[in-house]
Amino acid sequence: METLLLKGKAVRDQVFSELKEKVAKAPRKPGLAVILVGDDAASSVYVSHKEKGCEEVGFHHETHRLDASTDENTLLELIGRLNRDRAIDGILIQLPLPKGLDQDRILLSVDPAKDVDGFHPENLGRLVSGSPRFVPCTPKGILRLLAHYDVPLAGKNVAVVGRSVIVGRPLTMLLSLKRSDANATVTLCHSGTKNLGEITSRADVVVAAIGVPKALGPDEIAEGCIVVDVGINRIDAPERPKGTRLVGDVDFDALNGRVAAMTPVPGGVGPMTIAMLLENTWEAMCLAEGLDG
Ligand code: NDP
Secondary structure (H helix, E strand, O other): OOOEEOOHHHHHHHHHHHHHHHHHHOOOOOEEEEEEEOOOHHHHHHHHHHHHHHHHHOOEEEEEEEOOOOOHHHHHHHHHHHHHOOOOOEEEEOOOOOOOOOHHHHHHOOOHHHOOOOOOHHHHHHHHHOOOOOOOHHHHHHHHHHHHOOOOOOOOEEEEEOOOOOOHHHHHHHHOOOOOOOOOEEEEEOOOOOOHHHHHHHOOEEEEOOOOOOOEOOOOOOOOOEEEEOOOEEEEOOOOOOOEEEEOOEOHHHHOOOOOEEOOOOOOHHHHHHHHHHHHHHHHHHHHHOOOO
């Protein structure tokens, strides 16, 4: 069986060019503020991708890099300032925050109308209640990617592995919404799930958001399945000049040729996450300015 590769980069390019066109006609540039606390290497890379994305589509952007020892009040004051800043439509706190900072309190302090990551309880609540506003970027990107490749979800059995508030939990909510690009039957699995392989091997679609390299392979995923690999894991690769490489949460090589479709890592879900962040920022500006979008 030839496995269709669900390439997020191509879809991201399309979203970017649509946004670029809209920005050219907009009354002002949408603005995104990113707050990065500490010097986590992976977070720095993600932030630089977001900066590049903003440049590419013509958004105003600013990155606030704070020392890991920054106290909570300083951070809350900065968020308060950005909440009031009319040039800023979206505020993103790069996670994880250093230990000692109360992540829940900090996310709660972001104006829900500028919460383009969709992590504020108000936006998560809207998603659960069935009338979403800002949907977390990775789950939103997964649905967009599958829709682009005409992979139907309605009526399908989807196993989501991983229940983080960033990916698995909101994705479960999104997939189960009664709308044409969703309407799936969803099972949310996690480290406490018994017989994980039995559940995933019965699913039409498996989404892996675990953070464990190559955790799922042919024993857990049936032939002909649709596989969405969210994981980004850096593993040793002495053959590479850098000595490391990125792999997902599924065993790509073992599944390639057995499953119907699969996202590559890198180049699958990752680019979609950034595209949806920029789209959410555009939507936030439209809300702020009373535009149709
Ligand atoms: P978290 O560590 O927050 O959550 C991992 C989840 O996987 C938890 O629910 C955990 O269960 C579950 N889990 C861990 N081990 C197992 C196992 N052996 N069997 C079943 N479930 C397991 O991770 P994130 O959701 O933040 O990220 C997951 C992966 O996705 C990471 O590799 C991350 O880098 C990547 N990622 C990629 C993005 C992209 O744009 N492509 C965006 C965000 C994340 P429990 O709750 O019981 O601990």
